[in-house]
Amino acid sequence: MIHLICTLEPARISFIPQFVEHYSLLGVGTFHLSVQVEPEAGGAAVNCAEAAAVSELSRYGIRLAGTLVEPFSSFALRAHHDRIQDAKTRPSDWIIWADIDEFHVYPGDFKSLLQFAESMNIDYFHGRLVERAAADGKLKNFDPAQPLWTQYPRRFELSDTIVPGISRKVPCARANIRVNPGHHFPASAGPLRYYADAVEVHHFKWDDSVVQRLSRRLQPDFRERCPWWVESRNVIDYIERNGFITPEIDDDVPLRRGVSL
Structure with missing residues (x-):
């Protein structure tokens, strides 16, 4: 069984249709999508977010996995996902780890890759972020009626002078493997085997709502919980x-097939 675990903020509920359709085509059998609302937003905001998420998911026969009402923290989010992982999956299953604005492109037919991975006792796939922006690099309004891929056709890498962050991701792993907050590295102990070809994790973050969404991370309570708030400040200052975002074009890099330890 292929599972997908994801928690989204209310501002990204409009991404649900394209997200679900993309991963359904890959072969995801069970979606565990939750919505997270900050407590200070109030009960009405919680109810509104739940209703909107349920409305979008019901079109695909998917039930909302839960509502997380607590201040945003990648550690709290990780704990929420760990609970879902423990309750809903078996060790022999696979889990896709994707934020609502992350769309994976695998180096081959996904189900065939999983069959190969199982035959070679591979534990997880590794990937790299591919930032996506409008053709002119500006912050374009997202239109749910149009494909993300054509709205944000430009591939780029964020300069380390803006965000010295981690571009590595764990997009898919066996269900008995823990991943760290942010899905950047495996958190399980011991030597693990991963598929050598990198998965492209296309990141559709850069629309005209990004400054408003990141501004929450500049508040004192967030800064106390998450020391990487500085990255958000740098991005906002730059924009x-x-x-606009000034991208560096990321040409396709030839990938090698095989297994690495």
Whole structure:
């Protein structure tokens, strides 16, 4: 069984249709999608977010996995996902780990890759972020009626001078493997085997809502919980100074097939 575990903020509920359709085509059998609402938003906001998420998911016969009402923290989110992982999956299953704005492109037919991975006792796939932006690099409004791929056709890498972050991801792993907050590395102990070809994790973050969404991370309570708030400040400062993201074009890198330890 292929599972997908994801928790999204209310501002990203409009991504659900394209997200579900993309991963359904890959072969995901069970979606565990939750919505997270900050407590200070109030009960009405919680009810509104739940209703909107349920409405979108019901079109695909998917039930909302839960509502997380607590201040955002990648550690709290990780604990929530660990609970779902323990309750809903078996060790022989596979889990896709994807944020609502992350769309995976695998180096081959996904189900065939999983069969190969099982035959070679591979534990997980590794990937790299591919940032996506509008053709002119500006922050384009997302139109749910149009494909993300055509709205944000430009591939780029964020400069380390803006965000010295981690571009590595664990997009898919066996269900008995823990991953760290942010899905950047496996958290399970012991030597693990991964498929050598990198998965492209296309990141559709850069629309006209990004400054508003990241501004929450500049508040004192968030800064106390998450020391990487500085990255959000750097991004906001850069966008407000320039009016756009200045991308470096990321040409396709030839990938090798095989198994690495």
